[in-house]
Amino acid sequence: MRSSGRATAAAQTFVFSQIAETVKAQNYEFDSLVLSISLPAQLCVREHSCWLHVKKEVREKGLALDKDDVIQVKEAFKWIMQSLVAKELGGGVAVVSKSVFTRMAVVKALEKISDDKFLKQYPCPPARPASSCVPQDVQCLHVSVFIAGRYNKFCRSLPQTPWLIDGERRMESSVEELIAAPVLTAFRADGFNFSSSGREDVDVRTLGNGRPFAMELQNPHKSRLSKLQMKELQETINKSSDKIRVRDLQIVTREAMGRMKEGEEEKTKSYTALVWTLKPIQKEDISFIDDIKDLTLDQKTPLRVLHRRALAVRQRVIHTMNARYVDAHHFYLALKTQAGTYIKEFVHGDFGRTKPNLCELLKTDTDILELDVESVDVDWPPAIPE
Amino acid sequence: MDCETQKDAELEAPSIIDRYYTRWYRTDLKGQLCEDHCILQHSNRLCVVTLAETHPVLQNGRTIKSIDYQISNGCSRLNNKVSGKSKRGGQFLTDFAPLCRITCSDESKYTIYSCIRGRLLEVNENILERPNLLLEKPSTEGYIAVILPKFEESKSVTENLLSRKEFEIVVSKRDQPQSS
Numbered sequence: 010m011r012s013s014g015r016a017t018a019a020a021q022t023f024v025f026s027q028i029a030e031t032v033k034a035q036n037y038e039f040d041s042l043v044l045s046i047s048l049p050a051q052l053c054v055r056e057h058s059c060w061l062h063v064k065k066e067v068r069e070k071g072l073a074l075d076k077d078d079v080i081q082v083k084e085a086f087k088w089i090m091q092s093l094v095a096k097e098l099g100g101g102v103a104v105v106s107k108s109v110f111t112r113m114a115v116v117k118a119l120e121k122i123s124d125d126k127f128l129k130q131y132p133c134p135p136a137r138p139a140s141s142c143v144p145q146d147v148q149c150l151h152v153s154v155f156i157a158g159r160y161n162k163f164c165r166s167l168p169q170t171p172w173l174i175d176g177e178r179r180m181e182s183s184v185e186e187l188i189a190a191p192v193l194t195a196f197r198a199d200g201f202n203f204s205s206s207g208r209e210d211v212d213v214r215t216l217g218n219g220r221p222f223a224m225e226l227q228n229p230h231k232s233r234l235s236k237l238q239m240k241e242l243q244e245t246i247n248k249s250s251d252k253i254r255v256r257d258l259q260i261v262t263r264e265a266m267g268r269m270k271e272g273e274e275e276k277t278k279s280y281t282a283l284v285w286t287l288k289p290i291q292k293e294d295i296s297f298i299d300d301i302k303d304l305t306l307d308q309k310t311p312l313r314v315l316h317r318r319a320l321a322v323r324q325r326v327i328h329t330m331n332a333r334y335v336d337a338h339h340f341y342l343a344l345k346t347q348a349g350t351y352i353k354e355f356v357h358g359d360f361g362r363t364k365p366n367l368c369e370l371l372k373t374d375t376d377i378l379e380l381d382v383e384s385v386d387v388d389w390p391p392a393i394p395e
Numbered sequence: 396m397d398c399e400t401q402k403d404a405e406l407e408a409p410s411i412i413d414r415y416y417t418r419w420y421r422t423d424l425k426g427q428l429c430e431d432h433c434i435l436q437h438s439n440r441l442c443v444v445t446l447a448e449t450h451p452v453l454q455n456g457r458t459i460k461s462i463d464y465q466i467s468n469g470c471s472r473l474n475n476k477v478s479g480k481s482k483r484g485g486q487f488l489t490d491f492a493p494l495c496r497i498t499c500s501d502e503s504k505y506t507i508y509s510c511i512r513g514r515l516l517e518v519n520e521n522i523l524e525r526p527n528l529l530l531e532k533p534s535t536e537g538y539i540a541v542i543l544p545k546f547e548e549s550k551s552v553t554e555n556l557l558s559r560k561e562f563e564i565v566v567s568k569r570d571q572p573q574s575s
Contacts, residue, residue: 312441316437360538
């Protein structure tokens with residue numbers, strides 16, 4: 010295979026500079042890079058033709074050669090380009106290779122076609138291309154960065170995730186959007202995935218140390234923030250809205266996300282509910298509540314979520330309770346419960362589908378007027394002193 | 396004195412039903428005078444079938460002798476089993492599918508009907524153990540069944556039902572003497 014040295018060198022420089030310039034223009038921070046290339050399927054056909062030619066020549070010389078002994082164009086390109094690009098941009102080279110382009114159909118066809126048939130359709134060796142190849146597009150993607158923290162929610166009309174029905178927004182903003190906005194800006198990321206250790210309803214506040222959450226930041230252009238910068242980012246979030254507050258904001262690993270979901274099933278949570286009673290009550294009527302320990306409930310899937318959850322009975326434990334009298338028809342009920350307990354349904358009974366319930370215990374109709382989460386007892390992420 | 400404060404308390408806070416459900420009514424089921432049903436439709440489209448306050452079972456101090464969910468030789472609503480999020484296996488009901496038969500102590504018998512189309516999710520087994528629940532709390536703990544209408548039919552499923560206002564008009568007409 011003859012090649013013109015000068016033409017090849019020029020084409021090489023052109024491709025290399027296009028790649029390097031694109032990465033620089035997108036202003037990424039990174040430690041190492043991987044160069045992947047996506048070649049047109051048609052190249053397989055040219056390679057196959059070359060291979061047949063090489064095979065013929067080698068056989069004539071009495072040598073044995075396997076297809077694997079011949080270096081693929083893709084690999085050769087990467088070997089040359091990768092180190093050039095890495096050197097120019099100042100990063101090391103990571104070892105992984107990722108195939109972006111599926112050429113299965115072409116490859117399979119070439120496997121099935123006999124050499125004679127192929128040679129009838131395609132010149133061997135392949136004809137010399139008239140022009141050099143040109144990269145169609147250079148795309149960059151940074152691995153995700155993960156951050157975690159705890160959030161408080163002080164508003165009774167804020168959903169955790171955007172509330173959309175048929176594409177229409179039903180309620181303004183959401184916890185995740187309020188947290189994500191400054192974070193995306195600081196990390197110059199394209200998008201995010203938000204998850205948390207459980208959720209609260211729109212009308213429920215989250216007080217105390219707050220609820221653990223984690224965010225995957227996609228394609229961050231900036232990936233390293235110092236502890237001071239993270240503190241400043243936390244301040245920015247807290248100043249941006251009085252509806253939420255964030256603490257213990259930190260960068261974590263992907264594995265750490267698993268720790269948070271652990272907490273969802275196993276740990277305990279504490280709440281305060283404002284209870285209304287139909288029958289007028291006095292202080293003495295509710296004092297017995299403080300003595301109830303480890304009350305096991307059988308909770309059928311609440312009617313309010315039954316449209317999207319399976320019908321089942323869940324056993325959940327209320328570990329302790331404390332009642333604080335307000336007036337003849339109101340009292341505050343503090344509860345410490347197993348994770349996954351439906352508090353609202355324990356208070357109003359959900360048509361008798363949660364048993365036992367507060368109506369039965371107090372022998373009157375009761376309803377829940379307000380609910381606050383006082384603590385989510387998960388010891389992750391690690392606390393960061395103020 | 397207690398009764399008054401109780402009434403005030405009731406007016407003060409809207410009940411769970413008022414906050415999350417819309418009341419719909421079907422009157423004189425199958426031509427039987429006053430056999431009125433009340434369907435509580437949740438904002439998530441689930442429907443709870445209950446007796447309306449005008450239903451004969453709740454009048455004249457009647458007590459309940461038995462409630463039977465076996466509506467035919469081959470079908471008992473107690474055998475209804477749903478599984479998974481999509482509630483597979485639930486018996487599909489049409490408007491006049493019977494849910495149960497109530498026999499009162501004075502031997503009067505009443506059939507309670509679905510009133511809407513949809514998949515049966517559950518029937519209330521608590522009223523089998525304590526039939527009095529049906530008399531004391533017909534709108535809540537004494538409910539009959541929970542039905543999930545098809546997603547596409549969530550709005551249309553109540554087209555043949557009366558709103559609370561329309562129901563009140565029908566009831567008030569009953570108290571007036573019939574004009575021929």
